[in-house]
Amino acid sequence: MAAGTQARGRALLLINRKARSGEEQAEAAEAALREVGIEPVPADMPDGTSCAEAIARGVARGDVDRVVVGGGDGTLNAAIPGLLEAGLPFGILPLGTANDLARSLGIPFELDGAARVIAEEAPRPVDLGEVNGHCYFNVASIGFSAELAGELKAEAKKRFGKLGYGVAALGLLRRARPFTVTLHHDGRKERARTIQVSVGNGKHYGGGMTVAEDARPDDGQLDVYSLEVRRWWRLVLLLPWLRSGTQGRWRDVRAFRTTALELHTRRPRPVNTDGELTTHTPAVFRMRPAALRVYAPPPGTG
Structure with a gap:
């Protein structure tokens, strides 16, 4: 955390390392959150673990007040069941190919800007579409x-x-x-x-x-x-x-x-x-x- 930065919470951080920029930006994502006063708690994702399972386990294990998903639209889609179960507000670090949800919500594509949004903006409601469950x-x-x-x-x-x-x-x-x-x-x-x-x-x-x-x-x-x-x-x-x-x-x-x-x-x-x-x-x-x-x-x- 940067000197003088006030603590703003603890976030379960789920990074899709297979996303377009996931592997190379994982450490930078953690650093960006710390810079704005959010302590990242990396989600444990052994092989075969889904995004939803990782969120459920991480929320049950750690003292976190939000979930941050680093990846693209496919990662966010896969995280939906876990986010619904957790009941916590979530943030987005756009690390995917298209990042269309971030674009729709006005979230910056740069890590520093996206992290500031997670630290400074109030969580707002977002709808879901559903097809065949x-x-x-x-x-x-x-x-x-x-x-x-x-x-x-x-x-x-x-x-x-x-x-x-x-x-x-x-x-x-x-x-x-x-x-x-x-x-x-x-x-x-x-x-x-x-x-x-x-x-x-x-x-x-x-x-x-x-x-x-x-x-x-x-x-x-x-x-x-x-x-x-x-x-x-x-x-x-x-x-x-x-x-x-x-x-x-x-x-x-x-x-x-x-x-x-x-x-x-x-x-x-x-x-x-x-x-x-x-x-x-x-x-x-x-x-x-x-x-x-x-x-x-x-x-x-x-």
Whole structure:
């Protein structure tokens, strides 16, 4: 702890050393927390231990008042069950490839800045999306994004970073074919031919793509869009709108807000939650408002 720094708590520190910057930044992460007056208590993660198990064990063992997760969106997703069980506020040290939740919450990507947020900001509520019992922070997708997650191997993500997304997406894009979905929401039943349906809880996903321009991870709403394009090159034209979250203005994009959705496909299709394949269709989505508390700047200041 730096001289003159007032003690601000003890944090169970969970570092995913397999994340893009996890191994090389582990010691720096501990130092950044000490610099702002937080004493890190490293989580014990022997081989085969999940993030959720490590959190549960660490909270039960140590005198901690918060949990800090160092990693990317996949690490945060894996930590959700442990965070829910612990009932403690959590902080984020962005060490992953995309860091979309940190981006949505206005958390700096630099370790020093992220540590200051954990030390100085009050914890604020954050929602969770849930699909077939699997919780997520950012977005769940069926179609193109799920197929991309299946093809983008962990080693490629670590080696090439965001470029890995682009390389894999380019190869997959020309093979993308529309499929039929049935959507049940708000008393309606809708059928569509689509290449992707995304159900967002947060604002960003996929390394800077935007679910909706006014989406927030604490607004109590799921933002849904369906890409109902007939030709792959139309998706290329859509990319600037997908980055800004304004894709709903296109006539071949269906977009709406809801708190619950049931989605069916003719055959089971994988569902990608925060970059990991976790379940298959049929998919039942629901909102879990204010399920956790996170150290982050107030909304609108990030």
